[in-house]
Amino acid sequence: MPKVLISDKMDPQAAKIFRERGVEVDEITGKTPDELKAMIGQYDGLAIRSSTKVTKEILEHATNLKVVGRAGIGVDNVDIPAASAKGVVVMNTPFGNSITTAEHAIALMFALARQLPEADASTQAGKWEKNRFMGVELTSKTLGLIGAGNIGSIVADRARGLKMKVVAFDPFLTPERAVEMGVEKVTLDELLARADFITLHTPLTDQTRNILSAENLAKTKKGVRIINCARGGLIDEAALKAGLDSGHIGGAALDVFVTEPAKESPLFGTPNFVSTPHLGASTTEAQVNVAIQVAEQMADFLVSGGVTNALNMPSLSAEEAPKLKPYMALAEKLGSLVGQLSTGAIDRISVHTEGAAAELNQKPITSAVLAGFLGTQTATVNMVNAPLLARDRGVEVREIRSEREGDYHTLVRVSVRTADGERSVAGTLFGDQAPRLVELFGIKVEADLVGSMLYVVNEDAPGFIGRLGTALGEAGVNIGTFHLGRRQAGGEAVLLLSVDEPVTAELLARVKALPGVRTAMGLSF
Template sequence: MPKVLISDSLSPRAVEIFKERGVEVDVKVGLKPDELKAIIGEYDGLAIRSNTKVTKDILAAATNLKVVGRAGIGVDNVDIPAATARGVVVMNTPFGNSITTAEHAIAMMFALAREIPAANASTHAGKWEKNRFMGVELFGKVLGVIGCGNIGGIVADRAIGLKMKVIAFDPFLSPERATEIGVEKVELEDLLKRADFITLHTPLTEATKGVLDAKALAKTKKGVRIINCARGGLIVEEALQAAIEAGHVAGAALDVFAEEPAKAHPLFGNEKVVATPHLGASTTEAQENVALQVAEQLADYLVNGAVVNALNMPSVTAEEAPRLRPYMKLAEQLGGFVGQLIDGSLKGVAIEYEGQAATLNTKPLTAIVLKGLLGPLMESVNMVNAPVIAKERDIKVAETKRTNDGDYQTLVRIIVTTDKGTNSVTGTLFGGDKPRLVEIDEVPIEAEVTPFMLFVRNEDKPGFIGKLGTTLGNASVNIATFHLGRTAPGANAICLVSVDQKVDDALLATIRALPSVVRATELTFA
């Protein structure tokens, strides 16, 4: 039974979901890093919010950990590269609190426009300063949205409903999507010059860190108002303070800060700044939604192999997982097979999906092909880190799909290129779930992959098979199956032998010395 640790406060319903799905669960909130490090090795899954820091040290101690689930969007507290290197899937729940966060941004924009917090404090103090608080309307104003993904798109929709003109800067926003949601796609410089209000809805990355710095703020329209309910660090806070004090920026509404908890800040006490303590996702509905989603996602992954909202590997839905399972086995076997055949420095791999295989979600299949391919070449490779390793080593990976059937209804072919040439292996499924090899280096051959195999390339001459069988028999190695293939009589041939035990180096040397042997390689599969 898989075992999950919940280390931050989640809805009690999350515990029920884990148990209903057959997952053992412990709840230990408020652990110090050393305490978490001491026990994390017991768990297959870790469910967190923002308080738990999943560092490289924690991951190094997490010897059984398979998945980290963040109840919420931001994963700044998870070392994703370290998790990927260790084969740990990192998931978040990007949609559970989207509406809540978007509504908070709209609320902050209203509060900023009408100076509601300062007016509220003044009125509670017994003053009646009606003429002091002169706000601005949102109607007809230009809203600049930096980051128009899920949350940014919802904010844009609500702003359009308020009859605002919405412009958006997002490198990943397609023109078609911009038209669909009713925004004008612009470059950042144009947004800065035109916007009356600017709201940020982008993750904090190297590319977005400090996107509103002193230089950017200087390009904004005088009197601009800025809202940030996304991530601290997107705005250079010292530059914002200077721009407000200079009167260039009319005000700011901030739910997030570069350092949190922000119990003291130079902007605090400034009536032109509306501040809330990271409340973007803080509604009853959102807290319940993200807790339930993260429990469902972790349980589905640990029990069924479904991968949803993963940040470091392709997603596989619960519906896809059973259909993909036999293909995953086939893909790993093919990758492992050709990975043990290649000679030389690996330069590229082309994966061809034909027939029914081409209709599948092939991204996870490609990942596991790479895992099988790279596994014989290096240690600690898994389907999570294999694509990253391939990219780091400049191994070109290409996918092609052909839905038309050939000789087989479904087919997967792997072609690898090295500095010494190419190798290929092709496989299919018999009966819908039984992996079979059907071609090796363009030589037709039908075989099942078994734990111990001997691959021999030889000249097609009479008597060779008998000599090979005798050599194995004299070494007390029992033959389970014997598969032959050739391109033409007398041409190069392939012999693939399944044996009941590992072929040792001495026996392999004897086989290589047999007349007609071009190459002999031992193959092993877990």
């Protein structure tokens, strides 16, 4: 009989479900890391919330551990690379507290609009300062939604019920999905200029970090009120403080901070600032939901091998895994490449397999493409939840098989459709194992997609490669590999260079200044 340890306080429904599914369970909470190390070796599964830290050291003592289940979304307290190296599946419950988090954002919006915390403190102090607290109505105001996924769509629905106008910025939001949600899809700059209230519902990634930077906060309407129940780090807290002090920002409410627990912050005590201690998921209903979900997922895995909402493992049978593993690695890289290079809303992704690839199970390959594509914007995406996330964003997914062989024995092609038309990338396996890019937006080019890379589109002209090499040398950038392709002599050429360090904004500016450069971007794999 599998054995699970519940190491954080969790709703009793979790233990009940484990026992009903034939899993032995111990509920032992509040243990120190050393105490957890001493006992973890006897368990097949570990069910946690946010208190238990599943570190590399803990995992080294987990000799029998097969799965870690996080009752909630965030897995910052789990060393996922160490778990993967150990062969431990890490699961979360990404949709169990969506309504609760959305409602908390709405509650904070009301608190800002009517200055409820300050009014409460004043009244309870016996001051009765009725004329001091002049609020604003939400009706007819414009709510700017940064992130229109599961939680963001719920906030939009509630805001529309309050007769607010909702504008949304989300690179993955299609026009059709925007119509379905009843929101207007806009650019980030348009949202900043028009919104009376801004609420964030996007994960923290390299692309979204400080999305409300000092520069972007300066673009907002005077008197704007800002709410963040998503992740600390989406807002430049120092710039937010300056905006509140100057009066440009009319109010801000944060449930999340860059550093948590936030025992100190320059924002504390600032007028028109409201804060809560990461309460987005803190309702009775949400805690019951995530407890039930994590127990069901872990029990299914331990008893029957089913995998749901895994962050480091696709849904695969034991027989399929060895054959599909290199194809999924190729598919994820192609998805990531097209995601990083594409601009504008994408409403359709097509995955076309040819030759040997067409004889395999298509679903894991497609899921790997979606995981790579969505992973450029979404922190917790994986091959299990990627199809659901794509569907939530209104992205149509097509699978096409062609058993005939073309130029290659096996080929995976990923095409995306945007307002600018359809673009595709293609790759193959060398030696049936090594992923290799062979076509980029119609240009033949062979390249390994690894580490940090520089992507350049330029006019094919003599001397360009020399000028580029000189510019990189002057910037102290070492080239690992160099891949070149072109449509025709004197036409458009593409360069893919692997470099030893991440591509910086300064390096991109230097490259873009070279004569003949049409596009330059940094890529990461």
